Amino acid sequence: MSIPKTQKQWVITSKDKDFDGLVYQDGPVPTPGDHEVLVHLRGASLNYRDLIIPKGEYPFPINLPVVAGSDGAGDIVAVGSKVTKWKKGDKVLTLFNQGHQRGDLDIKASKTGLGGCFDGTLRQYGAFAETGVAKMPSNLNYVESASLVCAGLTSWNALYGLKPLKKGQWVVTQGTGGVSLFALQFAKAAGAIVISTTSSAEKAEMLKKLGADHVLNYREDVNWGETARQLTPGGEGVHHIIEVGGADTFTQSLSAIKMDGVISVVGFLGGRAPKDNILEALSRVCTVRGVYVGSLEQLEAMVAEIEKHDIHPVLDKKEFPLEKAREAYEYMWAKKHIGKIPIIIE
Structure with missing residues (x-):
């Protein structure tokens, strides 16, 4: 041509x-x-x-x-x-x-x-x-x-960039945006247990079809973070949280995270001004990590996993x-x- x-x-x-x-x-x-x-x-x-x-x-x-x-x-x-x-x-x-x-x-x-x-x-x-x-x-x-370029790689980095996700671990995803849906798909491909949050019954059904093990409606359950924690064995909390809501959801993420777990902050759809003192991460003994997409090396690893599991973006x-x-x-x-x-x- x-x-x-x-x-x-x-x-x-x-x-x-x-x-x-x-x-x-x-x-x-x-x-x-x-x-x-x-x-x-x-x-x-x-x-x-x-x-x-x-x-x-x-x-x-x-x-x-x-x-x-x-x-x-x-x-x-x-x-x-x-x-x-x-x-x-x-x-x-x-x-x-x-x-x-x-x-x-x-x-x-x-x-x-x-x-x-x-x-x-x-x-x-x-x-x-x-x-x-x-x-x-x-x-x-x-x-x-x-x-895949931004949303896919961001979720991959969140799950594998610091403390790589392992089979059987628990993950929280928030909503039905691109990053959250990729995180759900990647986590299920890895054999993780996923709790997803959403605002409607229609979206909840879609999340279940993608493999979410538990779906929490954050409009009906304003304390969904504690609910998520109680779903985990012994109420210890989840290993990874993909945090996209910012000011609106960070309190609940802190409630849901387990000791030494990772909250990956990838967005601020609910506002940038935090309603919580970030020092609460100390009392929770967790890592709060900002994620700015990822590297070529991570992109190539993600592509290989997508081919292996025949993952298709939503x-x-x-x-x-x-x-x-x-x-x-x-x-x-x-x-x-x-x-x-x-x-x-x-």
Whole structure:
């Protein structure tokens, strides 16, 4: 196929509460450098971070203007002269922090996030370092693969990055967003026992179908953290909690965690200001850990596990073409979605 000179892309030009700083425009198709690959992006998905960047609420560095989006998957259509890892035709997905290859995240790597510091994936073509992409899972399509980039890898890092999850351990997931659903699927694949929280009977049924062993309705049980603790043997508490609610849920997470357990803080959907003194982590003798996605090494390990267990991401029933990505932003902001929102790129 011939590679065009220009492409369609969504660029964050400014911060505005109504997404008015998110602009659909023409842009050049980049030429890959010596150590880069050019990817014809075919699928993307959205994360909560994608929404709060144009709204000016993102707590990490950004460089405006920037092409929006971090989640992408597609086909390599050109390679730089010194690329050895890939060839034309390879199917790949993007690495969120392009500089985070392995081990601990550092300041330098934290400033290489797609769709914030580096141009992202809501476009037709993107040039990425050959170390900034990973092999697509053989059992997934483009949009399913794209959904792994941020939410999937974040949940994988939460479960395996500090104290690796073991068979028979207990895990709490919160809600039906992308990170939480991936955590549920990964935990069940590992033989863990999962307690999931939700707000409706309909969502509870979906969580049970995905394998949740217990589902707690947080609207009906405001002290669900203690309920979760009492479900565990001897009332000792759970080993891992995927904390996405922030101010609204952190109290309950502290109630549910076992001694020496890990609360992985991956979001703040209920607000950023904590209602609890973080020093309570001392009385609970637990670890509270912030998780900022993960490394290429972790991404490759996650892909292998997804292939091994034939795990398929939960995608929302509504798909959006690239040109209607702003509508996808508004749809997600209104909390109408379940799982990951698919964006189709031609």
